[in-house]
Amino acid sequence: MLIDIIAGARPNFMKIAPIIRAIQARQEGGSSLSYRLVHTGQHYDVSMSGAFFEQLGLPHPDINLEVGGGTQAEQTGGIMTRYEALLMESPSALCMVVGDVTSTMACAITAQKLGVPVAHVEAGIRSGDWSMPEEINRMVTDSITNWFFTTSEWAGSNLRKAGVSEERIFWVGNTMIDTLLTNLSRLSPPQVWDDHNLKRGEYFVITMHRPANVDSSGKFAEMLRSIGQHTRGLPVVFPVHPRTAKTLREIIDLPDNFILAEPQPYLQFNYLVRNARAVITDSGGITEETTVMGVPCLTLRDTTERPETVDLGTNELIGTNPEAIGPALSRLFAGEWKKGGIPPLWDGKTGARIVQELEKLLLPNSG
Structure with missing residues (x-):
């Protein structure tokens, strides 16, 4: 069959x-x-x-x-x-x-x-x-x-x-969690880890590719500036999606603590996620992985198709207003982020x- x-x-x-x-x-x-x-x-x-x-x-x-x-x-x-x-x-x-x-x-x-x-x-x-x-x-x-x-x-x-x-x-x-759990022991540091001497819990990971966030260089730049301003000088590793790269080329002044990288292979990307202080994203799937790995996640969207990551997991919807990023990161640095749990099955x-x-x-x- x-x-x-x-x-x-x-x-x-x-x-x-x-x-x-x-x-x-x-x-x-x-x-x-x-x-x-x-x-x-x-x-x-x-x-x-x-x-x-x-x-x-x-x-x-x-x-x-x-x-x-x-x-x-x-x-x-x-x-x-x-x-x-x-x-x-x-x-x-x-x-x-x-x-x-x-x-x-x-x-x-x-x-x-x-x-x-x-x-x-x-x-x-x-x-x-x-x-x-x-x-x-x-x-x-x-x-x-x-x-x-x-x-x-x-x-x-x-x-x-x-x-x-x-x-x-x-x-x-x-099934995406099946894949994650199967490969947790195989995660390995990417080249950017060694090149920038990254340390567990002392950097952020950011991914952005939603058209509403990245297709306009003005709004996109505001979001990136707010992230750079409120991450307290810690490195921000940014694997750049091909769609995002087009708009990123129009932004002249990126925050000094940003580290731009190519899209990462699965094992290397999730190594970065697992060891990050937090992840800032507009992806849906990444919010599932951070929930299972217990990593705080800030989602730059107004809605999510995966509410279990918010209700049960480590994810929070921050919205698309750049001004909301600072208060959320302040709570994170203050140790006030929720611990979260893993959804059934x-x-x-x-x-x-x-x-x-x-x-x-x-x-x-x-x-």
């Missing part, structure tokens, strides 16, 4: 690795479940995708659609056209998509139009912010999904409110739970 596992962008690779490992383990036990790893090529440079296959022990893709760059519409059209050709030549029994990137939506639409059912891993999360491309991708994907694998009860509640029946929702946990066993449910759905007589 062949499953297409779709990956196209950096976050996808972390989410599919545990599922592939779980399928391989079941195959060793005699399961007839098999997979075809389809890389859409949405992230096509080594720093954003290539190194992840090596570091996470992922097999090379069975298919690379090689869609490359372009606008979101161009990428969507390219992925759909090429995935359609693949399915017409060699159909699968299921299309499994993960997360909320362009590849997720494009392959889900293509599969359904050809009568291939869709399973969505990380289904049901919602920010309520339609200005985020990811929110549109989530909503479209979930509107045509057959089976929903969720990270939290909150995500399941969103799906039930949208009319999804209970028997199609599977609360399994978080974020235990490293999500991949196995997903595959167990897939066998029930696709191989009902296997047991």
Whole structure:
């Protein structure tokens, strides 16, 4: 029984690795479940995708659609056209998509139009912010999904409110946390650690790539200046996303304590996160990792699709007003940041739970 596992962008690779490992383990036990790893090529440079296959022990893709760059519409059209050709030549029994990137939506639409059912891993999360491309991708994907694998009860509640029946929702946990827990002992310092003599708890990590934050150099510069002003001279390591780099070139005066770096491989980036005083970000996935590692996280957004990281974890929504950064960092330095805890089922066993449910759905007589 062949499953297409779709990956196209950096976050996808972390989410599919545990599922592939779980399928391989079941195959060793005699399961007839098999997979075809389809890389859409949405992230096509080594720093954003290539190194992840090596570091996470992922097999090379069975298919690379090689869609490359372009606008979101161009990428969507390219992925759909090429995935359609693949399915017409060699159909699968299921299309499994993960997360909320362009590849997720494009392959889900293509599969359904050809009568291939869709399973969505990380289904049901919602920010309520339609200005985020990811929110549109989530909503479209979930509107045509057959089976929903969720990270939290909150995500399941969103799906039930949208009319999804209970028997199609599977609360399994978080595959990205599976990957993190599997690799904690393998984290290693990047070159920037030695080059700048960084020390545990004595630097910050910042990541920013949301269009609302980085596409305008004026607002972006204000945020960076506020961070530089209120981090009390400690180094601020800033791995720069390709999207962010374009605007960053327009900013002349960066704070003196900023250390700009290339996007980091998985093991090196999470080494930086694990040992940081705190992380300042507008990412969603990083808030999950900081929650599990117990690292304070300041999110420069007004909404989040991962409220469990705020309600239970170490994350706080600071908003997008640069003036809010100073008070938040003052609380951090005063030792007033919450300790946080780990959400239910974020235990490293999500991949196995997903595959167990897939066998029930696709191989009902296997047991």
